[in-house]
Amino acid sequence: MSKIKTVINGILIFTLSLFLVILLLLGIVKTSVYNQESLKETLKENNYYQKVYTQIKENMEDYIRSSGFSKEILENLYTEQDVKNDIDSFVSMIYSGKVEEFDSTKIKNKLDENINNYLKENNLKITDEDSLTSFVSELTEIYKNEIRFHDMINSFVRVVPKLEKVLNIGIVVMLILVAINILILYFLKFRYQGSAFITASLLTFFIRFVVYDKIDFKNLIIFSDHFSEILQKILIHIADLIIIWGIIFLGIGIILTIIEALIRVKKKKKLKHN
Amino acid sequence: MNKKIIIKTFATNVAISFFFAAIFILLIYIFGNTKINYYASIINTVAVSAINEKEIEPVYKVETKRIINYPDYGKKYGNVVISKINLKLPLYHGDSLSILRYGVGHYAGSYFPGEGGTVILAAHNDVGYFHRLPELEKGDIVKLETNYGTFEYKVDSHKIVKETDLASFPIQKEKEMLIMYTCYPINRSVVGRKTERYVVYAYLVGDSDE
Incomplete structure (x- = not known):
């Protein structure tokens, strides 16, 4: 040669x-990394949905501890399937690159209902409506943050499809x-x-x-x-x-x-x- | 003869492979090593080292009021004992909601007991936590039994403040002050998000281990 x-x-x-x-x-x-189905499979195999469900429950119980409310108000707020659906939607949102606002209406309405029932059963009155509103809002945030972490992830979401290209x-x-x-x-x-x-x-x-x-x-x-x-x-x-x-x-x-x-x-x- | 050819072909291919691999690695080392180390150190800042089985106990220097080997965040490092209200609770470094589940949380932005500054402790207003804090009066003793010494504080005053009233929680190092607080109102007839805090102020009497 x-x-x-x-x-x-x-x-x-x-x-x-x-x-x-x-x-x-x-x-x-x-x-x-860019395989949505593989990621969801990994979440399922590692009991991620169940762990998040439990973590939300614990975080909410910690939050209401000093509020005067009992754990009753957290009953039937959400199920493990709800958590799974919300996490899967979040994963799909990341891969689609389109930021969608988290819909907390279902949890908020259920929480309002539970609180009203608790107040009636225990003959309690709310003296400060604002503090109750922020209480409900913060409990809803606890759910959202365990599913979606922080809103700063939204800026990352927009970049995902570009990176894939x-x-x-x-x-x-x-x-x-x-x-x-x-x-x-x-x-x-x-x-x-x-x-x-x-x-x-x-x-x-x-x-x-x-x-x-x-x-x-x-x-x-x-x-x-x-x-x-x-x-x-x-x-x-x-x-x-x-x-x-x-x-x-x-x-x-x-x-x-x-x-x-x-x-x-x-x-x-x-x-x-x- | 055939064996020679086969061995020679193998040896040449392997030699070429190692030669080129060495060139690649050298190029990466020359041009990329600093960057690789930089990005690795950034990533490693979010890595929490595995907890050693042998935890190093904190050591307290009385003369300089300094602590060597601070307790890790989230770790129990003592007990809060208030005989007047029959209270003995574990004391943790940190005051997140998950820590407060287990006892008294020490605000990480305040000084540790014995350092000569403001020590801020928080606990829930539930039964078994700080629900009897309002029973404390001037002169009552609060003991912090830490794993590096015991510190006694005498209650001086109390007040009810808004949760946003940061001036009521002064971080200073002129005098060792203990601030204990819990959500207010304490009674369960008032429900919802508690926007006030019941705060007790106490001052260091002496170090019982001296």
């Missing part, structure tokens, strides 16, 4: 391994570049194609171990404990996918190397005969 061809061969292997790693990372983000374009571009690269390597009969995949696998292992070593993923706490648990599960799942694909790239690299070796053996045998 001439020197120029050797250099071009080297460049093509270098770029192919880089494109493979980028394509892998983009693909993992697309199939894990960029991701999709990135994946298509990488696929084309990888395909072109492989075709050039194959048709111009360049060698050491297996090394591109082995390089890609070494890089994926490097990314997995170095990045995950620097960031304390297992102890991340954001918003709430159960949200953090889901986030940790997703990040650990991504880490596992990176390892799996690293092994797949290694396997492909070894197979291509074996094929190349066998072709060279065959060529040598032909030459011997001739």
